[in-house]
Amino acid sequence: MLSKDKKILIVGLGLIGGSYAQALKRKGYHVGAVSRSGDTIDYALQYGIIDAGTTTPTAEFVGAYDLLVFALYPHVFLQWITDYQQFIKPQALLTDVTGVKCSVVYEVQKILRPELEFVGAHPMAGREVYGIRNANCEIFKGANFIVTPTDANSEEAICEIEQLGQALGFARISRLSPERHDEMIGFLSQLTHCIAVALMTCKDVEHMSAYTGDSFRDLTRIAKINDEMWSELFLLNREELLSQIDLFQAKMDELKSAIATGDSEALRRMMRLSTERRTYFDK
Amino acid sequence: MLSKDKKILIVGLGLIGGSYAQALKRKGYHVGAVSRSGDTIDYALQYGIIDAGTTTPTAEFVGAYDLLVFALYPHVFLQWITDYQQFIKPQALLTDVTGVKCSVVYEVQKILRPELEFVGAHPMAGREVYGIRNANCEIFKGANFIVTPTDANSEEAICEIEQLGQALGFARISRLSPERHDEMIGFLSQLTHCIAVALMTCKDVEHMSAYTGDSFRDLTRIAKINDEMWSELFLLNREELLSQIDLFQAKMDELKSAIATGDSEALRRMMRLSTERRTYFDK
Numbered sequence: 371m372l373s374k375d376k377k378i379l380i381v382g383l384g385l386i387g388g389s390y391a392q393a394l395k396r397k398g399y400h401v402g403a404v405s406r407s408g409d410t411i412d413y414a415l416q417y418g419i420i421d422a423g424t425t426t427p428t429a430e431f432v433g434a435y436d437l438l439v440f441a442l443y444p445h446v447f448l449q450w451i452t453d454y455q456q457f458i459k460p461q462a463l464l465t466d467v468t469g470v471k472c473s474v475v476y477e478v479q480k481i482l483r484p485e486l487e488f489v490g491a492h493p494m495a496g497r498e499v500y501g502i503r504n505a506n507c508e509i510f511k512g513a514n515f516i517v518t519p520t521d522a523n524s525e526e527a528i529c530e531i532e533q534l535g536q537a538l539g540f541a542r543i544s545r546l547s548p549e550r551h552d553e554m555i556g557f558l559s560q561l562t563h564c565i566a567v568a569l570m571t572c573k574d575v576e577h578m579s580a581y582t583g584d585s586f587r588d589l590t591r592i593a594k595i596n597d598e599m600w601s602e603l604f605l606l607n608r609e610e611l612l613s614q615i616d617l618f619q620a621k622m623d624e625l626k627s628a629i630a631t632g633d634s635e636a637l638r639r640m641m642r643l644s645t646e647r648r649t650y651f652d653k
Numbered sequence: 654m655l656s657k658d659k660k661i662l663i664v665g666l667g668l669i670g671g672s673y674a675q676a677l678k679r680k681g682y683h684v685g686a687v688s689r690s691g692d693t694i695d696y697a698l699q700y701g702i703i704d705a706g707t708t709t710p711t712a713e714f715v716g717a718y719d720l721l722v723f724a725l726y727p728h729v730f731l732q733w734i735t736d737y738q739q740f741i742k743p744q745a746l747l748t749d750v751t752g753v754k755c756s757v758v759y760e761v762q763k764i765l766r767p768e769l770e771f772v773g774a775h776p777m778a779g780r781e782v783y784g785i786r787n788a789n790c791e792i793f794k795g796a797n798f799i800v801t802p803t804d805a806n807s808e809e810a811i812c813e814i815e816q817l818g819q820a821l822g823f824a825r826i827s828r829l830s831p832e833r834h835d836e837m838i839g840f841l842s843q844l845t846h847c848i849a850v851a852l853m854t855c856k857d858v859e860h861m862s863a864y865t866g867d868s869f870r871d872l873t874r875i876a877k878i879n880d881e882m883w884s885e886l887f888l889l890n891r892e893e894l895l896s897q898i899d900l901f902q903a904k905m906d907e908l909k910s911a912i913a914t915g916d917s918e919a920l921r922r923m924m925r926l927s928t929e930r931r932t933y934f935d936k
Binding site for chain 1: 854894
């Protein structure tokens with residue numbers, strides 16, 4: 371179990387950072403926070419989500435923490451490390467919540483002071499709402515927590531981040547290499563968001579909304595998307611996402627060609643495979 | 654209101670035909686049925702879903718009904734009209750439940766005896782289960798009932814089919830031309846089923862199932878698909894479906910190109926439009 375003596379600093383108090391803080395404070399940990407917004411810090415203090423907070427990272431404040439969780443946009447995270455890592459206590463452990471891994475984990479490990487250790491992690495628990503006011507540690511229940519260690523990591527540090535996932539209340543904690551993580555997320559999450567955005571923008575269907583059934587609603591739920599965050603995540607996983615789009619488009623072409631030529635048997639073969647494979651995902 | 658004196662014949666007792674029968678009998682109508690399966694007729698009689706049934710359409714049986722609902726696969730429906738329409742009572746009204754309209758409605762109207770009238774309808778209430786044993790008139794609650802009249806139809810007959818939709822318990826009853834219906838269904842339903850099938854078949858993701866979140870599950874729920882029925886519906890709406898696929902693929906290409914060239918602004922513009930448009934579909 372993650373030792374109760376660990377003082378934990380959350381850098382970035384959005385939906386995920388705020389929910390981390392709430393979960394950990396309820397478990398009895400001392401939780402501090404850094405946010406650019408004074409209003410966010412005030413709110414988090416007032417509602418007992420954090421024990422201490424600041425808008426200005428100082429050596430005294432940052433240096434008091436043993437475990438640092440970065441819940442920032444990727445480019446902000448890398449800039450923060452560059453600007454403030456000299457304040458971090460020697461032997462402190464760092465982790466993050468970023469939705470892509472290769473382009474973040476290796477970069478941070480490259481620039482980090484050698485006596486610090488960073489283990490990447492991805493809590494798969496997003497929502498279509500934002501900010502500290504929506505923070506809710508219930509979103510971790512039933513969700514996946516993926517730790518993405520590299521050769522630069524010690525087994526001890528990896529275990530500690532897995533224990534963090536347990537303390538947060540995740541249902542399933544697993545390890546994947548940054549590469550396997552990015553392939554998986556490129557297919558299961560980024561490609562599906564691309565599809566939803568393309569479906570929603572390829573035709574103005576306002577006049578059709580009265581006829582819309584559950585399946586169109588389900589497919590486009592994720593078409594409500596934080597453009598700043600997702601455009602950054604897409605571009606940071608560019609090669610992998612392009613490969614996944616190519617795979618999908620090749621299969622759409624195959625379907626289209628079967629429809630155009632009236633090849634009923636080819637259509638039915640694809641539908642049977644699809645039906646069979648979908649059973650993997652029945653809960 | 655649809656007169657209670659009308660005797661209603663359901664031809665084809667699958668999920669939809671069976672649910673029609675159950676709803677109408679509960680409302681007090683006399684409901685008969687024709688099914689190829691003696692077991693289906695026995696089940697429907699035993700559970701009080703129908704008042705009378707047969708596996709063999711005869712002049713005596715079929716000729717007793719005023720309103721006939723065809724809940725058959727399209728090619729079976731057309732064959733049935735050819736084989737048995739001579740048994741139908743003069744001035745009887747015919748309707749159907751088929752998911753595509755142009756290729757069915759005009760064909761049936763072309764071959765129908767001139768003293769009979771056929772008004773097409775599409776109850777948008779499918780499920781991923783089949784057969785009389787899953788019949789459940791609750792599936793019509795909150796759903797859309799679309800009547801697709803043509804120039805061959807009288808206002809009186811159209812109104813009677815709208816009243817049928819009311820008697821079945823649909824939440825919203827509307828009229829669309831067969832052409833507008835097929836465009837709408839090509840986009841909202843058939844294209845989304847193509848996407849789900851392509852997504853499910855383009856990559857073997859069994860090893861990823863542990864990491865799958867709600868968005869991938871939502872997008873592929875409809876990948877469990879009745880291949881016999883859907884391949885027929887796709888091919889009967891071929892030109893319209895191909896146009897919708899083209900629209901979608903052009904937008905996927907645009908997204909892919911923005912990702913490949915790192916055009917963050919183009920990505921964000923599409924995401925903002927997608928977010929804005931998705932609000933049309935909030936319930």
